[in-house]
Amino acid sequence: ESVEAVCANIAEVLALVSADVAVEDLVVRDVFAVEFDEEAVEEGYAVVTFDYAIEAGDVLVVLQYVDGEWVALDPELVEVVDGKVIVKLANPGTLAFVTVAE
Numbered sequence: 844e845s846v847e848a849v850c851a852n853i854a855e856v857l858a859l860v861s862a863d864v865a866v867e868d869l870v871v872r873d874v875f876a877v878e879f880d881e882e883a884v885e886e887g888y889a890v891v892t893f894d895y896a897i898e899a900g901d902v903l904v905v906l907q908y909v910d911g912e913w914v915a916l917d918p919e920l921v922e923v924v925d926g927k928v929i930v931k932l933a934n935p936g937t938l939a940f941v942t943v944a945e
Contacts, residue, residue, distance in 0.1 A: 860903070875940075876936075890930070
């Protein structure tokens with residue numbers, strides 16, 4: 844299936860990330876299971892950092908599997924810095940990193 848078929852809000856979030864990329868150009872690049880306990884949560888979020896082969900300015904949308912469906916995270920919760928992806932998560936769960944197909 845296309846990414847849009849499994850994530851209802853991906854077009855809306857992609858428009859915030861890049862106006863030059865179409866949803867049809869996206870693919871799921873990696874999937875991660877993230878777990879953390881209550882002590883990791885500060886101000887409503889746990890901050891999780893991934894070493895990742897990506898550069899600032901590259902298109903990246905992070906999806907999280909929540910209550911049986913994929914939801915694209917607000918871009919303000921995702922930051923790319925020096926080859927790392929820093930994600931603020933309210934809850935643990937499965938994440939999918941979505942990028943432009945090569």
